[in-house]
Amino acid sequence: MSKEAYHHGNLKQELIERGLEFIDQNGVESLSMRKLAILSGVSSAAPYAHFENKEAFLAEVQNYITERFVETLRKTYESCHDRQRVLLELGKSYVLFFDQNPLYYSFLFSHGDIDLNHYPPFQMFQSIASRVMKELHGGKMDEYEIHNKTLAMWAMVHGLAQLYTLPAFRMMEGQNAEQIENILSSVEI
Amino acid sequence: MSKEAYHHGNLKQELIERGLEFIDQNGVESLSMRKLAILSGVSSAAPYAHFENKEAFLAEVQNYITERFVETLRKTYESCHDRQRVLLELGKSYVLFFDQNPLYYSFLFSHGDIDLNHYPPFQMFQSIASRVMKELHGGKMDEYEIHNKTLAMWAMVHGLAQLYTLPAFRMMEGQNAEQIENILSSVEI
DNA sequence: TCCTCAATCTTATCACTGATAAGATTATAT
DNA sequence: ATATAATCTTATCAGTGATAAGATTGAGGA
Numbered sequence: 443m444s445k446e447a448y449h450h451g452n453l454k455q456e457l458i459e460r461g462l463e464f465i466d467q468n469g470v471e472s473l474s475m476r477k478l479a480i481l482s483g484v485s486s487a488a489p490y491a492h493f494e495n496k497e498a499f500l501a502e503v504q505n506y507i508t509e510r511f512v513e514t515l516r517k518t519y520e521s522c523h524d525r526q527r528v529l530l531e532l533g534k535s536y537v538l539f540f541d542q543n544p545l546y547y548s549f550l551f552s553h554g555d556i557d558l559n560h561y562p563p564f565q566m567f568q569s570i571a572s573r574v575m576k577e578l579h580g581g582k583m584d585e586y587e588i589h590n591k592t593l594a595m596w597a598m599v600h601g602l603a604q605l606y607t608l609p610a611f612r613m614m615e616g617q618n619a620e621q622i623e624n625i626l627s628s629v630e631i
Numbered sequence: 632m633s634k635e636a637y638h639h640g641n642l643k644q645e646l647i648e649r650g651l652e653f654i655d656q657n658g659v660e661s662l663s664m665r666k667l668a669i670l671s672g673v674s675s676a677a678p679y680a681h682f683e684n685k686e687a688f689l690a691e692v693q694n695y696i697t698e699r700f701v702e703t704l705r706k707t708y709e710s711c712h713d714r715q716r717v718l719l720e721l722g723k724s725y726v727l728f729f730d731q732n733p734l735y736y737s738f739l740f741s742h743g744d745i746d747l748n749h750y751p752p753f754q755m756f757q758s759i760a761s762r763v764m765k766e767l768h769g770g771k772m773d774e775y776e777i778h779n780k781t782l783a784m785w786a787m788v789h790g791l792a793q794l795y796t797l798p799a800f801r802m803m804e805g806q807n808a809e810q811i812e813n814i815l816s817s818v819e820i
Numbered sequence: 821t822c823c824t825c826a827a828t829c830t831t832a833t834c835a836c837t838g839a840t841a842a843g844a845t846t847a848t849a850t
Numbered sequence: 851a852t853a854t855a856a857t858c859t860t861a862t863c864a865g866t867g868a869t870a871a872g873a874t875t876g877a878g879g880a
Contacts, residue, residue, distance in 0.1 A: 449829060449875075471742075474866060485830050487868080492828090496867065551793070552741030553660075559799045590817035593794070594787055597814075601790030604740070605782070610748045625786075628779035630819050638846075638858060663837060674859050676839080681857090685838065 454492040456482050461503045470549045475499065500553070507546050512562050514539050519570060529574055532567065533599040533626045534619060541606040541618055548607070567596050575631075595631055602626070643681040645671050650692045659738045664688065689742070696735050701751050703728050708759060718763055721756065722788040722815045723808060730795040730807055737796070756785050764820075784820055791815070 450456075460478050475496055476486040493499040518535035522528045540547040550556065558564050571592045575583070583591075602625060605611055612618065639645075649667050664685055665675040682688040707724035711717045729736040739745065747753050760781045764772070772780075791814060794800055801807065 453828085475868090476866065486866090487831080488829055490868070548741055552737055557799075558794065558797050586813075587817060590814045593791070594814050594818045597790030597794055598783055598787035598818075599790070600793065601786030601788070602782070604789065605747070605786055608747050610746075624775075625779045625783050628776060629783045629787075642857080664839090665837065675837090676860080677858055679839070 450482070450484055450488075453482060453484060453488060457489055457492065457499070458503055458506060461499065462506060465503065465549050466543060466545055469545045470500065470553075504550060504556075507543075507550060508562060511539055512566060515563060515566055525574060525577060529571055529595065529631065530623060530626055532570060533595070533602075534622050536563070536567065536599045537603045537606055537622050537626075538619060540603040541612060541622075544607045544612070547604060551604075564596065567599070568592055571595055591631055598629070599626070639671070639673055639677075642671060642673060642677060646678055646681065646688070647692055647695060650688065651695060654692065654738050655732060655734055658734045659689065659742075693739060693745075696732075696739060697751060700728055701755060704752060704755055714763060714766060718760055718784065718820065719812060719815055721759060722784070722791075723811050725752070725756065725788050726792045726795055726811045726815075727808060729792040730801060730811075733796045733801070736793060740793075753785065756788070757781055760784055780820055787818070788815070 457478050460481050461473065464473050464478065475489050479486050479489050482488075489499065493502070515532060515535055518531050519528065522531045551558075572588050575588050575591060579588075602622065606618065606622070613621070646667050649670050650662065653662050653667065664678050668675050668678050671677075678688065682691070704721060704724055707720050708717065711720045740747075761777050764777050764780060768777075791811065795807065795811070802810070
């Protein structure tokens with residue numbers, strides 16, 4: 443299976459990219475395999491040579507978005523060396539990702555088949571959060587309390603991300619970051 | 632338009648009830664107007680005498696669920712007279728509603744067209760939360776901080792509700808309430 | 821070079837869905 | 851009782867996911 447395949451060339455990749463673009467502009471609701479096929483200059487059945495079904499296709503698109511999301515979080519984490527602020531920065535980064543791509547949120551989390559427990563961004567946030575908390579509040583907290591606080595914090599960040607998905611919450615560029623920081627830092631963890 | 636209508640009787644009501652039942656058991660993804668029509672012993676076009684389109688039908692089903700949700704929150708609020716605990720109880724009630732009807736969550740919040748800003752349960756939680764906070768922390772906080780804390784708390788509760796939608800988080804009956812309380816009360820508001 | 825084989829793509833087709841139009845049936849109000 | 855409006859059926863449409871059968875082409879081995 444070469445990458446410069448025959449007839450079309452690189453159909454699988456193009457379908458995924460057009461899928462990303464379509465979801466970003468229109469959401470996943472009105473996406474159809476046929477539309478993507480025609481946009482790619484190919485017959486309506488061609489995509490099924492590369493994806494078992496629509497669900498499998500969407501799963502691959504989800505993976506692309508998830509990779510970019512994780513990469514965003516990772517960069518934020520690595521570029522912040524202030525342990526007092528790292529959780530705040532991570533939360534901000536989490537919310538801003540969906541603030542900038544609001545239609546991705548419902549695409550990722552709406553379709554109920556995602557296993558959030560094994561979802562890389564969730565695991566990443568959890569592991570960083572509990573590590574930082576142990577460093578900060580060291581012996582003063584037992585495992586159970588740290589676990590609870592970690593869940594509480596993730597829930598807050600994730601819920602806030604959904605909130606900033608809504609038109610009414612997305613103001614001018616740049617202002618949101620400050621607003622998000624104020625909200626997140628208004629509760630003590 | 633009488634309630635004991637001809638031919639079928641009370642089709643509109645029955646469609647909504649069967650819709651509720653179907654979504655509770657199968658989720659909204661695989662729901663079709665035709666299935667509901669046939670289940671109700673009626674032709675596939677009959678529902679369109681009562682609903683302009685599928686979206687309008689689903690909106691009415693959402694309203695039913697929302698009413699029950701608001702009613703649940705209202706009862707919780709009215710039966711708790713301890714101002715130190717009322718926010719905690721309200722949050723628990725919020726999370727438990729979706730813990731008990733997990734498929735309702737994605738149905739209500741997944742389809743992006745909901746205006747959370749004017750969504751009754753959201754408004755209710757917000758107004759109660761900011762009132763209670765004013766009562767408790769009275770003059771020590773300005774409006775802006777109370778607003779931020781209210782949003783933070785709602786985000787946490789709402790995010791936790793989504794978490795308890797997942798199979799891995801729904802343990803034995805009764806245990807969840809305690810667990811949710813521990814998580815919510817692990818952060819200071 | 822030729823030939824086989826697998827990957828890729830097209831064409832045709834299926835069942836299902838949302839939706840509408842045209843017409844039949846019946847309740848209700850005058 | 852008759853007219854009117856609400857309700858329902860029958861046909862039909864376009865769009866969708868999906869599959870089967872067959873055509874096209876690339877790649878590797880003889």
